[in-house]
Amino acid sequence: MAGGEDDVVRPPEAPPMIRRFRTDPFQLVGLAFIVGIPILALAGVFGMSRAEVAARDGGLELTVRYVDRLRFGQTYNLEILVTNVGRQAFDTLTVSIDPAYLHGFINATWTPSPTQAHKVDLAGPRPGEGRLIVIALRADRYGRHTGAVAATAGGDTARVVLSTLVFP
């Protein structure tokens, strides 16, 4: 209050009360939901979650690094690594992705470029060598998208199944 007038210049105060938190069960359920969402978000439930799956058949090893959970509109790189773990060189290597999986995404950009729809043919890796295929994807349909990635070379076929959940 202004210079020395504190005691005088103070409007009558409201009487005190015992302050408590009171709510009804219906409101409590709503509050739990509202407070729960940011807590789950902080815990990473709605964020992008990376996963890795691998399979081996004969001298062919297939490792796929992908995202098993992301939000609508987010982009990620699907990485497919095929390694020759055998003793013989392969002539050609074919890597294909199930169209059902790609259906949930748009702007699929392949590196190297696909030779056919959802498929890429590469020179077969020599023993100990690997081939990396990267596909940039942007989530366009919410829901779960499942499909297989297969690598075929020299009569061996390694296959893994991917499953990605896109939040709306």
Place this chain on the structure above:
Amino acid sequence: METVVRVAVLYLFLMLALRVMGKREFSELTPFDLVTLILIPDIVQEALIREDYSMTNALVALCTLFTLVFATSLLSHLSERMENVLGGEPTVLVYRGRFIEDHMNHQRITPDEIYSELRRVGLERIEQVKWVILEPDGRISVIPVRQEDELEQSSERHRSTT
């Protein structure tokens, strides 16, 4: 998720900034205030959601905002101290017909504005007023002098002279 932190930071910043701006800005919007309030959402939108226009992100942002609003309201209700910190205290601008200039300068309120409030409640002169109080929500309350107050005042003056 990053959105929770972004909403929380901007909420706290905006709350602090609006608190610092003063009570008056909440009540009567000048053209400048209006432009400021219109621009704020545009400025913070990018910072809040960046390029993530998913429903999930919007839901997380809204729930974070509602949680902060609820937490602020609960804190303010449970603690009188927090209530004063978050909402502010009433400020006396006029007491018994006298301007409290220090408070008026602090709140950037002129005598003309106070007279305008007096006329709104049908009073002409400052002597007719016991209290003029700037409430925490920015409104101005005018409490006129009642007859009993005048009698009490004159008897006090009489006592002090004898």
